[in-house]
Amino acid sequence: MPEPHQECAITAPSAHAGEPPTGAGTEPAAVELRGITKRFPGVVANHDIDITVRRGTVHALVGENGAGKSTLMKILYGMQRPDEGTITVDGERAELHTPADAIARGIGMVHQHFMLADNLTVLENVVLGAEKLHGIGGRARARIKEISDAYGLDVRPDALVEHLGVADRQRIEILKVLYRGARILILDEPTAVLVPQEVDALFGNLRELKSEGLTVIFISHKLDEVLSVADAITVIRRGTTVASVDPHEVNARRLAELMVGSELPSPETRESTVTEVPLLTVDGLRLCETDPDGVERTVLDGIGFTIHKGEILGIAGVEGNGQAELVEAIMGMRKPDAGVVTLDGSDITGLLTRARREAGIGYIPEDRHRHALLLEAPLWENRILGHVTEEPNSRRGILNPAAARKDTERIVAEYDVRTPGIDVTASSLSGGNQQKLIVGREMSHHPKLLIAAHPTRGVDVGAQAQIWDHIRQARREGLAVLLISADLDELIGLSDTLRVMYRGRLVADVDPATVTPEELGSAMTGAASGSLASPADAGSGTTDSASTTDSASTSDEPRAAEQAGE
Numbered sequence: 001m002p003e004p005h006q007e008c009a010i011t012a013p014s015a016h017a018g019e020p021p022t023g024a025g026t027e028p029a030a031v032e033l034r035g036i037t038k039r040f041p042g043v044v045a046n047h048d049i050d051i052t053v054r055r056g057t058v059h060a061l062v063g064e065n066g067a068g069k070s071t072l073m074k075i076l077y078g079m080q081r082p083d084e085g086t087i088t089v090d091g092e093r094a095e096l097h098t099p100a101d102a103i104a105r106g107i108g109m110v111h112q113h114f115m116l117a118d119n120l121t122v123l124e125n126v127v128l129g130a131e132k133l134h135g136i137g138g139r140a141r142a143r144i145k146e147i148s149d150a151y152g153l154d155v156r157p158d159a160l161v162e163h164l165g166v167a168d169r170q171r172i173e174i175l176k177v178l179y180r181g182a183r184i185l186i187l188d189e190p191t192a193v194l195v196p197q198e199v200d201a202l203f204g205n206l207r208e209l210k211s212e213g214l215t216v217i218f219i220s221h222k223l224d225e226v227l228s229v230a231d232a233i234t235v236i237r238r239g240t241t242v243a244s245v246d247p248h249e250v251n252a253r254r255l256a257e258l259m260v261g262s263e264l265p266s267p268e269t270r271e272s273t274v275t276e277v278p279l280l281t282v283d284g285l286r287l288c289e290t291d292p293d294g295v296e297r298t299v300l301d302g303i304g305f306t307i308h309k310g311e312i313l314g315i316a317g318v319e320g321n322g323q324a325e326l327v328e329a330i331m332g333m334r335k336p337d338a339g340v341v342t343l344d345g346s347d348i349t350g351l352l353t354r355a356r357r358e359a360g361i362g363y364i365p366e367d368r369h370r371h372a373l374l375l376e377a378p379l380w381e382n383r384i385l386g387h388v389t390e391e392p393n394s395r396r397g398i399l400n401p402a403a404a405r406k407d408t409e410r411i412v413a414e415y416d417v418r419t420p421g422i423d424v425t426a427s428s429l430s431g432g433n434q435q436k437l438i439v440g441r442e443m444s445h446h447p448k449l450l451i452a453a454h455p456t457r458g459v460d461v462g463a464q465a466q467i468w469d470h471i472r473q474a475r476r477e478g479l480a481v482l483l484i485s486a487d488l489d490e491l492i493g494l495s496d497t498l499r500v501m502y503r504g505r506l507v508a509d510v511d512p513a514t515v516t517p518e519e520l521g522s523a524m525t526g527a528a529s530g531s532l533a534s535p536a537d538a539g540s541g542t543t544d545s546a547s548t549t550d551s552a553s554t555s556d557e558p559r560a561a562e563q564a565g566e
């Protein structure tokens, strides 16, 4: 990582933020955004934004949750119209009313949530909706091969998407936009779901793209990664460009400070609060599912562990290896075929989800839109969601909206949820602010056990540190936590005990005090390292556990189950 520098090459906010350096030639910029302003009711999402993105570069956009990054990219991709400002693409004014306009101007976007049909092949997915370009047969296949080879994407046209892991799916999405002729690619938090080795491979692809003269604009909260791959960084704070930064001249801490506009607290040192009192015990959990082809597969195979009061148990794994099903089985959302779940001495295996919550489980789900929010309801109603019978939301069985509203105001302040008020809908919050609201709600009920699936996904570094502090503080008071995360720094930094899940089984114990993200990443892809121990009490799964795998696999990567990529 670059060393901190006294005199950083940071330009103040100005009409020239992000301009090419003098002498860079007269070639038009790939994208010029000038004076972009976008207002929503009660919020100015973008205010007089100026950015110049040079052709053939990787340009990162960073900023706190709600800073306005996604809004800006939606404007560039024609999904939203700016109230003011101009867009110039390759030196020509562009009016981008729809994504089709953007695609016609050579702009493509890869969204965080992949949009691939699982039951189709790669080729079918790529040509879908673009049949006119090269047909659906040999010409299309040849073109896919050509693009794949040119940028090192390693895409196999006949593979069935449901058999592919997250990183493969992402490369298909990239190929899809290249197939449609994109020369400017927008990537929204592309590394959020990747393990370190996959991130390196993606960055290799991005370097290939830029060496061929393509331009990449990407949003990320992972500042170390931004520094390692970007040629230019624009920092957005509260809707406006505050700095244009040369990545060689700053470190991650300085970048974070530019984002938040003040100095960050130092990270806390490791402390142990683990007691000997078991809080959650999972024993011999087994879950089988029949897939659409009628084939039965074992999704959870003899899972067993104990989490004590004051302990955070982290589970690492590439998405799609059974973590989501494990969480849902513990929450009572899926019925296991075998196994017992005990909470604080009581068998809760047969309880409904609501009863489990009432017994003291807080739940931060993986998919916040499906399982944690009513997007079209106001924030204060979302504060009640899942806790309708509890104080302060209701008293002696009667709903108390005034108290719920007041407590929502408290959560908004305490968790720094950036919103014009508690009456706006959850859908109008930025992704990171939605997440802060959910974490605040779940922590407010002082659970005994917190099931936290990707608790800081999409959250900026400042808010992430705050959420970690809240969790650590509650752990000190005896909270037990089951932590599932794709963020390996988070897993290593927060967990007292760390296990690796692979193809439905717990396959290794890892010491969070010594393991590196690279070692953990290897263990997650099934390449067990010598320094990793076998799990002590991971149940009695057999070696040929019926996983989702396709034995014809040539890749090291596990075949992800259907929820990979969410």
Ligand SMILES: Nc1ncnc2c1ncn2[C@@H]1O[C@H](COP(=O)(O)OP(=O)(O)OP(=O)(O)O)[C@@H](O)[C@H]1O
Pocket (backbone or CB within 6 Å): 040, 041, 043, 044, 045, 063, 064, 065, 066, 067, 068, 069, 070, 071, 072, 418, 419, 427, 428, 429, 430, 431, 432, 433, 458, 460
């Ligand atoms: N459709 C909308 N209606 C109302 N307000 C919106 C809408 N979309 C975004 N906003 C508001 O605009 C601001 C910027 O949101 P945006 O999603 O662009 O932020 P972001 O920088 O991408 O955040 P994050 O890192 O959390 O994804 C936020 O205050 C958000 O609440």
